[in-house]
Amino acid sequence: MRTPTFRRRGAPRSLAGPRPGAREGVGRRGFLKSLPVLGAGTALLGGCASQEGAVTGVDRVLSISLGQAESHPSYGSLVSFGERLAEATDGRYGARVYANNSLGDQQETVQLVSDGAIDMAVISGTQIENSSPRFLPMNVPGVFDDIDHQNRVMLDQSIVGELFASLEPQMRLTVLGGYSQGGRHLYTAQGPIESVEDMAGLKIRVQESEIFLRLISDIGGVPTPMAYSEVYTGLQAGVLDGAENNEISYVTQRHYEVAGHFTLTNHLIGFDFLLASTDLLEEMDEQDSEALREAWAETQSEFVEIWKQETEKATQDMLDRGVVITQPEPDVFAPIIEEAGLSILEHPDDLALYDAIRAASEEGDA
Ligand code: GCU
Numbered sequence: 001m002r003t004p005t006f007r008r009r010g011a012p013r014s015l016a017g018p019r020p021g022a023r024e025g026v027g028r029r030g031f032l033k034s035l036p037v038l039g040a041g042t043a044l045l046g047g048c049a050s051q052e053g054a055v056t057g058v059d060r061v062l063s064i065s066l067g068q069a070e071s072h073p074s075y076g077s078l079v080s081f082g083e084r085l086a087e088a089t090d091g092r093y094g095a096r097v098y099a100n101n102s103l104g105d106q107q108e109t110v111q112l113v114s115d116g117a118i119d120m121a122v123i124s125g126t127q128i129e130n131s132s133p134r135f136l137p138m139n140v141p142g143v144f145d146d147i148d149h150q151n152r153v154m155l156d157q158s159i160v161g162e163l164f165a166s167l168e169p170q171m172r173l174t175v176l177g178g179y180s181q182g183g184r185h186l187y188t189a190q191g192p193i194e195s196v197e198d199m200a201g202l203k204i205r206v207q208e209s210e211i212f213l214r215l216i217s218d219i220g221g222v223p224t225p226m227a228y229s230e231v232y233t234g235l236q237a238g239v240l241d242g243a244e245n246n247e248i249s250y251v252t253q254r255h256y257e258v259a260g261h262f263t264l265t266n267h268l269i270g271f272d273f274l275l276a277s278t279d280l281l282e283e284m285d286e287q288d289s290e291a292l293r294e295a296w297a298e299t300q301s302e303f304v305e306i307w308k309q310e311t312e313k314a315t316q317d318m319l320d321r322g323v324v325i326t327q328p329e330p331d332v333f334a335p336i337i338e339e340a341g342l343s344i345l346e347h348p349d350d351l352a353l354y355d356a357i358r359a360a361s362e363e364g365d366a
Contacts, residue, residue: 055082055094062095062280065103065112065121067228072252073303073310074122074179074272075099081299088291093284095120105227107208113275114171120276122179126209128273132167133347135273137354139211141341144269145361147180151304152360154178154271155297159356172278176293177300180307181246181270188242189235191261192326196220196336205231205243211344215267216244218340219333228253235259246270247314248307256323263326267337274300 053075054061062085068074075097082095098118103109109121110131128135137143144150153159154177164175186193186204193199199220206212208225216223221242226234234240235258242259244267250256274296281289318325345351 053079053082053099054096055079055086058086058089058091058094060093062093062119063103064095064097065101065109065118066097066099067101067106067122067124068099068249069252070099072099072248073306077179077299077303077306078122080302081295084295084298085292088295089288092288093292101227101229105229110173110275113277114173116172116277116279118277119280120176120274122272123275124181124207125271125273126207126212128167128175128275129209129211131171131173134163134166134349134353136211137345137350137357138271139209139268140345140354141211141215141268141337143341143354143357147182147269147304147307149361150180150269150271151301153357155301156360159353159360163353167275168278174276174278174281176274176276176296178271178273179300179303181272182248182307182311183266184244184246184268184270186242186244186263186265186267187250187255187259188261188263189238189259190241191263192324193242193261193263194326194328195332202241203239205234205240211268211341212244214344215337215340218336219265231255232258247311247318251314251317256318256321260322261324261326262318263328265328265333265337267333 053070062082064078064082066072066075066078078095078097082097086094101109103118103121104112106121106123106127107130109118110123110127112118113121125135125139129139144153160175164177167173167175188202188204191198196219202221203224204216204221205226206216206223207228213223213225224234224240226240231240231243232253232255235243235255242261243255244265245253245255247262250262256262276292281292284292315325345354
C-alpha cells in the first residue's frame, strides 16, 4: 500500500462551482464513458491539486451524485463527508460531489449506482419508491411530525434496518441514511392560493410518484410530473403554473424568480436517501467500510441543525426578495392532504411500517 498523502487540515478544496442547473464542462455522455475508470481506481481523480467538490490527495475518490446546486446545504455536507472519510481511512478513500444532476437525473443515477458506474447518489424518497414500493410509507403526508421525529426514525435500526438493506440482493444498492427535505409547500406564479378553488386547473409540477399525483389532484390542481432540473424553465415558459418544494430548494433553484407566491401547505416532510453501491462496500476492507458508515452517521446527525438554520435563512431570503408567503386556514388543505396520504397505504407491510414510524413520534400515537 502506498504511503497516504492525505492531510485533513489544510488540504485544499474549492466549494465554488457553476451556477444552479449548469452542467459541468464535460458533456454527460462523454463523462459517463469514463465512469468505469472512476469505479476501478484512482488514477483519474486521486491526488489532483484541487477539484470542485472533491477531497484531494487520496487513493480512491468516490463519486457522489447530487441533484442540488452548490449553494444547497447538502452539497457542503457531502463535501465534509468526503473529508471525514479521508481522515477516517487515513487517505485511502475520499469523495467528489457532482452537483446539479451533472451525472444524470435521479432515476438515471439510481441505475448508475446499481450498475456500479458511480459510487453513491442522493435520491429523493419518491424516486426510491419507484424502485421499491416498500419505501412508500416514508413518503406519506403526516407520517412524520417534524424533522426531529424523522431523524429519530431514520437512525432507528429496528424500524429502518431491514428496509434499508432490502435493495441489496437484487439492485446492489445499500441505503446508508440520508438528509431531511424538511416540510414541502406549494408555490405558484399567480396567487395567493388560499382555497381549493384557487387551485382549480393549475398545472403543478410533481416528482414522478403516485402519492404526489394523488395529493395535487385532491387539492384541486393538475399534477404534472417533471424532473427537478427542468422545473425552472417549465415555470418560466408557462408550461407549469406552480410546483412544490421546501424553502431551501425554492431559493437555491431560484424558483422565486418565476413563481413568487409561496403557500405554506407543509404537505409532506420529505427525505433524500443516500444510496451506495453494495459492491463497493463489499469490496472495501471491513475497517474502511465501517469508517465510511461512521463518517456518514456523523455527517447525517450534524445536518439536522444545519437544515433548520438554512431553512430560516431561506425564509428570510424569500421575504427580502418580495416573495408573497401565504398561510392558508388550517381546515382548507390539511384534512384533504391527510386523507390522500392514508388512502394510499393498503398493503399490511406498509401499514405496519407506518404504525412503527408513528409510534416513534413524541405523541406515540400509533
Ligand atoms: C427536493 C429534494 C430533491 C428532489 C427535489 C424535487 O429538493 O431534496 O431530492 O429531487 O426536491 O422536487 O425533485
